[in-house]
Amino acid sequence: GFTLQHTANWFRGHGPILATGQRWLVEENHVRWTSYGGVKVTNSNACIVRNNLIEWAGCDGVGGGFNVDLLFEGNTVRYHNWRSFEWGMEGGGSKFSCTIDCRYTGNVFAYNYGPGLWTDAASTGTIYEKNICHDNSARALFSEINWDEVIQDNIVYNTGESGIGVSNGPGIVIRRNIVFNNAIGTSLSG
Secondary structure (H helix, E strand, C coil): CCEEECCCCCCCCCCCEEEEEECCEEECCEEEEECCCCEEEEEEECCEEECCEEEEECCEEEEEECEECCEEECCEEECCCCCCCCHHHCCEEEEEECCECCEEECCEEECCCCCCEEEECCCECCEEECCEEECCCCCCEEEECCECCEEECCEEECCCCEEEEEECCCCCEEECCEEECCCEEEEEEC
């Protein structure tokens, strides 16, 4: 239930919330106007990030890596990358990597300069479901270099690039999503 704002760790630093370790619950916080990042979960096991409002981070709003069994649920992630970093270098709503059996469900990713929900590099067993991703400038929901994931029951619209994107991802199931008014509906490569 904290409100955290105006943090100034500007160069790839930690945001105002960093969860590492086991079984942390990060719930009902408002994180806003940070210089670089918002909420990070790194080197964790069985952590839950739920019902937070995370907005106006200078680079990426949420992210982290080396997480097992992370539940990211019911969060609103919006207006990130106001410093206009190159989105391929983390700018946008999120960037998670190197995760096992994580679940992103019931979140809203909107109005980010870059991707909305992005997982990259060596994640497996991820489930993306019931998320709403809209009005992001690049790739609303993007899985890159991951495997054995499920992307289902999401609503994705008004994105400058692909609504749902999968790059170099074997064994990924995409089903029952509503995808409209994007530059490309669903892109598959690799």
